Amino acid sequence: MTQVLLGLLALSGLTSVLAVLLEVADSYLADYGECTIRINDGDKELQVQGGNKLLGTLMDAGIFIPSACGGRGSCGLCKLRVLDGGGPILPTETPYMNAAELQDQVRLSCQVKVRNDLAIRIPPELFLIRAYQTRVAELRDLTHQIREVRLHLEDPPEITFKPGQYIQLVVPEYEGSPEPVYRAYSVASAASRPGEIKLVITRVPNGLATTYVHHYLKERDPVTINGPYGDFYLRQSDREMVLIGTGSGLAPLLSILYQMADEGISRKVTLYFGVKEKRDLFYQDEIQALAERLPNFRYVPVLSEPAPEDQWQGETGYVTGVMVRQVSDGSRVEAYLCGNPLMIDAAVKLLKQVGVTDERIFHDKFA
Numbered sequence: 344m345t346q347v348l349l350g351l352l353a354l355s356g357l358t359s360v361l362a363v364l365l366e367v368a369d370s371y372l373a374d375y376g377e378c379t380i381r382i383n384d385g386d387k388e389l390q391v392q393g394g395n396k397l398l399g400t401l402m403d404a405g406i407f408i409p410s411a412c413g414g415r416g417s418c419g420l421c422k423l424r425v426l427d428g429g430g431p432i433l434p435t436e437t438p439y440m441n442a443a444e445l446q447d448q449v450r451l452s453c454q455v456k457v458r459n460d461l462a463i464r465i466p467p468e469l470f471l472i473r474a475y476q477t478r479v480a481e482l483r484d485l486t487h488q489i490r491e492v493r494l495h496l497e498d499p500p501e502i503t504f505k506p507g508q509y510i511q512l513v514v515p516e517y518e519g520s521p522e523p524v525y526r527a528y529s530v531a532s533a534a535s536r537p538g539e540i541k542l543v544i545t546r547v548p549n550g551l552a553t554t555y556v557h558h559y560l561k562e563r564d565p566v567t568i569n570g571p572y573g574d575f576y577l578r579q580s581d582r583e584m585v586l587i588g589t590g591s592g593l594a595p596l597l598s599i600l601y602q603m604a605d606e607g608i609s610r611k612v613t614l615y616f617g618v619k620e621k622r623d624l625f626y627q628d629e630i631q632a633l634a635e636r637l638p639n640f641r642y643v644p645v646l647s648e649p650a651p652e653d654q655w656q657g658e659t660g661y662v663t664g665v666m667v668r669q670v671s672d673g674s675r676v677e678a679y680l681c682g683n684p685l686m687i688d689a690a691v692k693l694l695k696q697v698g699v700t701d702e703r704i705f706h707d708k709f710a
């Protein structure tokens with residue numbers, strides 16, 4: 344049995360090495376020349392140099408496809424239909440596809456290489472997504488591991504987004520990354536202030552983008568972003584709202600709360616904010632100011648592991664557990680969840696148990 348397992352491991356290792364070698368050889372030896380990308384039955388046509396991934400090729404042409412993992416094939420967001428010329432679907436793509444998508448020739452654009460002419464289909468609303476040149480107006484440490492980045496928009500000078508949506512931040516080549524990378528960050532600020540956006544960025548050890556933001560980015564630096572992206576935004580209804588955020592997952596929820604205050608939306612809303620200890624709480628003054636503007640707002644901070652010096656009198660444990668104890672009848676509840684993917688999976692399960700149906704649960708996983 345052990346020998347069979349070792350044999351299988353060796354075989355899979357060999358396959359991976361061969362795949363990498365083929366990819367490297369391909370990038371050096373193959374010349375795909377100029378290729379035509381026909382978009383939406385010829386509404387738009389691009390002449391491009393072949394050899395790069397479709398996602399990056401489109402981005403170079405100013406067409407931005409949603410992506411959160413920077414093209415590493417791990418977020419599944421960069422889907423579009425490749426009707427002709429895309430070659431067979433790859434094993435890296437199939438885990439993200441359901442049967443209908445496979446039937447519709449949906450592909451992960453970060454996995455498809457432009458080797459020949461392509462015919463693709465892109466939802467028209469994606470043509471509205473564009474790049475913005477901004478400048479860092481202020482950097483502020485909100486906690487020991489979370490930094491607020493306030494960006495002043497320069498060109499164009501304003502951005503229109505739905506509160507809850509995210510942008511992609513382009514991290515230039517720096518000593519921690521030999522090539523530019525881009526990552527998704529939710530907008531934390533109000534859509535009513537379109538000339539600037541605030542991002543709330545948690546430091547990830549050895550993370551390419553977050554190391555840059557926390558250790559290299561300076562005030563007055565230029566920053567390129569593109570967006571807005573995503574379908575995490577406030578739905579129109581009069582249902583009671585439950586918002587659950589962990590860590591920087593508070594960002595889009597705050598933007599939604601600003602929208603409610605600005606537009607006079609007086610729905611009953613409870614914000615559950617989960618962090619480890621008291622020093623991880625942030626934006627407490629902002630939340631207090633929102634509470635004064637929102638007549639039916641309740642705020643429940645939850646510490647999972649309060650430190651003894653916190654002398655914490657509030658809720659403790661998992662934020663999801665606290666939420667489900669307080670939501671007894673989910674039949675009129677709409678839920679918005681953001682942050683840690685494990686928290687979101689747990690919350691979805693619990694919300695369903697108390698009667699909140701799938702179509703009333705919205706989430707953005709920070710993965």
Ligand SMILES: Cc1cc2nc3c(=O)[nH]c(=O)nc-3n(C[C@H](O)[C@H](O)[C@H](O)COP(=O)(O)OP(=O)(O)OC[C@H]3O[C@@H](n4cnc5c(N)ncnc54)[C@H](O)[C@@H]3O)c2cc1C
Pocket residue numbers: 411418509526527528529530542543544545546547548549550551552553554573591592594707708709710
């Ligand atoms: C829709 C969306 C919105 C997002 N909004 C925000 C936001 O507002 N604020 C924010 O801080 N992040 C947000 N993220 C996460 C963000 O896009 C990056 O994934 C994150 O900042 C890590 O990027 P990095 O380049 O520093 O790390 P990478 O270089 O991509 O990763 C380095 C290593 O760390 C691991 N890793 C990645 N992320 C985490 C993590 N969170 N915790 C622990 N390990 C990790 C990776 O698996 C990898 O092994 C969002 C993600 C999505 C999908």
Ligand code: FES
Pocket residue numbers: 398409410411412413414415416417418419420421451452453454
């Ligand atoms: S960009 Fe994330 S899977 Fe393609």
